[in-house]
Structure formats: structure tokens, C-alpha cells
Amino acid sequence: MSDNDIIKKLTKDLLRQIGEDPDREGLLKTPSRVAKAWEFFSRGYKQDIEEIINGAIFNEDAKDMVIVRDVEFFSLCEHHLLPFFGKAHVGYIPNGKVIGLSKFARVADWVFSRPHIQEEAVMILADEIERLCEPKGLGIIIKAQHYCMKLRGVKESQCSMVNSVVRGDFRHDSSLKQEFFELVRQQSNVAKNY
Ligand code: ZN
16 A cells, blocks of 8 residues: 555545545545645655755855845644744854755755654754754744644634744854844844744
8 A cells, every 4th residue: 555545544534533424525535635735744754855955055255144034934743733834034154155045945845844843843954054054153043823823722823933043153152143133133024023
């Protein structure tokens, strides 16, 4: 049985379990749609990050802070398998290597295309950027809304979660860290606060 067939079967079982009739007309194609959706949600497991980067790491003498804002992402929370989505802001100080700008979005997509908790995802993203371009300093801020909070329990529909990680010079030099946070705050169009 292929992965696809297993997910179709699980979906039928789930529908039955919640009291539905998976053989009624409106639901007939649901298992195959769900299988397809899951293939997309979990694509990160099958992608090779080196292929995604495709050599877009350039030797460059730039020494100033680079800020990449508003990198959109979508993921599933690993506690409920419900969507969370938002934007990531990355700042780094190159140490001889820079990453092609569009690749930040690709790396973020790779990281987020599997279930996560937000706190862990930001660490994995930071690890990956550090591995790829070994910056002197790195900061990432992530702001996301979680459907498990919007829909269940507390029903905090406007609530969002912000978390950040700082590495290297951003960790050791508080004025640099401050500069990064200020630059993101001033220029981000996500919201007043990041
Ligand atoms: Zn959740």
C-alpha cells in the first residue's frame, strides 16, 4: 500500500469515527483530496535542502547587517495538526558568505513544511542559516497565529505568538541586537510590533 493509499484509508476511518458516512456522495473524493493535501503539508521530509539552495551562497565581502523581512510561512502545529502561519524576519551579519535573497523564503518553507512547535521551528531555521552561511551574528523573529488557539478552548482569535532567537554577535553585543529588533519593528509591515 502506498503512503497515499494509507492516508486515504485513515481519512475514511476518521470520517467514520466522527460519525460520518465516507461513502456519501459529498465525501467520496475527500480521502484522495486529504491525501494530496498531506503530501503538500509534509513535503519538507522529502526535499533536499542542498537542492533547494542550489549553490546560491555567494562569497561576498559585505560586513553590514542584512535584514530580510516578511518571509511568509505556513505550518502545522505538532500538538493538534492544525495550521499556524505568519511571517519570519531574519537579520544577519555576513562573514564572507551571503545567501541569495529569495533562498531565505525557500529555506523557511523547507523548515516549516512539516509539523512543528513554533519555538522549535525558529531554532531549526537558525541552525540551517548558520550552517549555510556561517554569519557572525544572526537574529530571527517569528510572529504567527495558531488555529489551535483560534478555534479551540480559549478562542483567542486575534492572539499571535512572537518568538525570537539571536546567535553570535547578536547575542554578545546588545546594541547590535537592539539595532536588529529596531530595524524589523520600524520597517515591517506585518504589524506595529514586529
Ligand atoms: Zn496546537
